[in-house]
Amino acid sequence: MRKAETSPPVEPGDYVAAIAQHVASVCVVTTDAAGARYGLTATAVASVSARPPRLLVCINQKGATHDRIIESGRFCVNVLGEHQTEVAKVFAGMGGEIPDRFAAGSWTTLTTGAPALVGASAVFDCEVGEVSDQYSHSVIFGDVVGVTHLEGQDTLLYGVRRFRQLQKGAVGLGTEGQED
Numbered sequence: 001m002r003k004a005e006t007s008p009p010v011e012p013g014d015y016v017a018a019i020a021q022h023v024a025s026v027c028v029v030t031t032d033a034a035g036a037r038y039g040l041t042a043t044a045v046a047s048v049s050a051r052p053p054r055l056l057v058c059i060n061q062k063g064a065t066h067d068r069i070i071e072s073g074r075f076c077v078n079v080l081g082e083h084q085t086e087v088a089k090v091f092a093g094m095g096g097e098i099p100d101r102f103a104a105g106s107w108t109t110l111t112t113g114a115p116a117l118v119g120a121s122a123v124f125d126c127e128v129g130e131v132s133d134q135y136s137h138s139v140i141f142g143d144v145v146g147v148t149h150l151e152g153q154d155t156l157l158y159g160v161r162r163f164r165q166l167q168k169g170a171v172g173l174g175t176e177g178q179e180d
Contacts, residue, residue, distance in 0.1 A: 023159030033068035041092035053144035074112035110146035122149040
């Protein structure tokens with residue numbers, strides 16, 4: 001396939017300022033490698049397909065968690081609830097050096113042995129399916145082998161450089177109560 005001519009990219013600072021307006025759910029991505037646990041806060045997480053169940057995470061290649069995910073071949077995506085802001089901050093490195101990030105929250109495991117956060121809105125336990133290097137980050141595709149979720153729990157959000165909560169009482173997109 002021949003690549004079409006392209007325009008030059010925008011300046012990185014302009015891109016960062018614009019993408020900061022994007023609001024996304026807050027996740028903690030974890031793994032266990034050689035008996036040690038690793039994790040980081042991420043918002044670049046997306047569903048890929050339901051058949052087979054697969055999602056993707058974008059992880060900075062310079063971080064320790066990146067290499068441990070590749071090494072172990074497994075990871076958990078823990079979608080945080082609104083009540084788990086402190087866990088998000090700890091795994092994002094906000095608030096200084098903490099010897100054991102996993103002291104924040106209560107942890108268990110599902111299928112792969114990667115750390116799963118008790119009380120998370122949802123947990124996706126994954127085996128690494130594919131990895132695509134993209135400049136400073138890797139897009140890691142995870143084949144989902146275990147899940148948990150809590151019905152009705154609102155997820156923690158991040159956008160415009162701060163943690164956010166869903167506005168309560170918003171009207172849904174359903175047709176109930178609409179007039180013809």
